[in-house]
Amino acid sequence: MPLLLSYLQNEGGSMPRCPECGGKMIYNRSAKTYICTSCGLVLTREQLDEMRESLLREYEEESRSKAKEYLEWWLGREEHGA
Ligand SMILES: [Zn+2]
Numbered sequence: 001m002p003l004l005l006s007y008l009q010n011e012g013g014s015m016p017r018c019p020e021c022g023g024k025m026i027y028n029r030s031a032k033t034y035i036c037t038s039c040g041l042v043l044t045r046e047q048l049d050e051m052r053e054s055l056l057r058e059y060e061e062e063s064r065s066k067a068k069e070y071l072e073w074w075l076g077r078e079e080h081g082a
Contacts, residue, residue, distance in 0.1 A: 015027075016034060016048055016052075018036035018038060018039060018041055019041075019043075019048070019051040019052065019055055020036065020039055020041050021036065021038050021039045021041075022038075023036045023037055023038025023039060024036070024037050024038065025037070025041075025043075025048075032044065032045075034048055
């Protein structure tokens with residue numbers, strides 16, 4: 001999931017990345033919202049944080065299930081060994 005990875009790696013950078021398309025987001029001071037320059041998504045700081053957290057949870061769950069699959073494959077492989 002390269003889009004999500006680049007999104008997460010940009011955390012702490014000067015500008016947040018769009019959770020939808022990974023595009024650059026610019027801050028609109030008067031409206032106090034972030035606007036994606038790529039897809040036009042408008043989010044408040046709170047919504048951005050919420051979306052980032054749900055993406056992180058999704059990502060963690062996915063890596064957990066991938067690790068489990070790998071572990072099961074590895075254990076199954078051992079059984080077939082000498
Ligand atoms: Zn976008």
